[in-house]
Amino acid sequence: MRRAVILITLLAIFVSIYAQIVVNEIMSNPPGTDEEEWVELFNISDSDVYLDSTWFISDGEGDYYFEGINIPSGGFLTILFRVPDTGEVHIVPDIDISEVSHGIRLANAEDDVIIGNSFGIIDSVTYQDSWAPDANNTGKSMERIHSTVRPNDPDNWDASIPDWGTPGEPNSITAIKEYPYIPDKFVISVTPNPFNSSCVISVNSDYTTYGKMLALDGKILHNWTLPAGDNEIIWAGKDMPSGLYIFTAKARHQQVSVPVLLIR
Incomplete structure (x- = not known):
């Protein structure tokens, strides 16, 4: 009986943390030679999610393990990977790892953004620059339109309306631009x-x-x-x-x- 209780408790924990954090916005191709690169995560669940040291973000080559940070229900988390030589950025990130050796470098044309933990991959995006042409070398970010579904559907991503995106805030195109969408x-x-x-x-x-x-x-x-x-x-x-x-x-x-x- 005790073993069953432990396993059922484990099941409840699994359900509470699985597939609730999504990749919501990506800045991968800023203007000119600017190297400002960041990603925004979004908690789509009804409860807070704590990213302990078992959680990581990766581009498939490098990775960074979180050191303990909470994302409230409906909240955002921004992670700054790289900054230009001038040091000037257009984001106040929740986590700045630009001076940490992590090996993550978001390619302009195509790359992976993976969020996971000890249970496995929670959400992953393999983006291409063709998904949001207006975000290529313009200062606009790539925003996810429907946060809860279809992370790798090109029609579910587009360029942000404001320059430098909407880090830490609701995406600019989600409620404004109309898309034919039948789940x-x-x-x-x-x-x-x-x-x-x-x-x-x-x-x-x-x-x-x-x-x-x-x-x-x-x-x-x-x-x-x-x-x-x-x-x-x-x-x-x-x-x-x-x-x-x-x-x-x-x-x-x-x-x-x-x-x-x-x-x-």
Whole structure:
């Protein structure tokens, strides 16, 4: 019983922190030879999220581990990576790591921005300069239009209206510029959860879905490719010990992760 309580508590903790911090704004290609580079994170959850030393931000080559900072519900966090030789910047960052050896350098044309923690990747963007042409070498940032969905959809990003973006504030284009947007159907459920002998994973998507069951260390336990429509997977966790696992599914521009708790 004690073990079950511990595992259920772990599940609650997982649900409370997973997939709630998103990459919301990127300054990667300022004017001329200016090297002012920064990223804004946004807490889309209903509760505060504390970024301890297990949380990191990366461009796929360098990385920086946070040292303990809170992002309130609906709040923003700005991280300054680089400054020009003049030292003049147009942002008052929450975190300035421009003089820290972290190896992060945001390329003008294409690069990755990854936010994660000990559970895995929380949100990631692989941006291209074609997503927001008006942000190339102009002093405008790239802003995410719909913060809760589609991080890698080019139509979900555009140039900021004001020069130098809106760091630490709501994006300028989210509520002003109208975009035709119909959310794709993508619903996942796991029952029962927690489970003992087997669970049923239901996936309903408008597109082909690629699913994985992961251990907490990131090891892939099983892969599935599911056609568009309603699908059900039975997973028994054969030969696996009690513990927390992660079912992650990707369909088109969307990715969803669900904690799955096995109690023997």
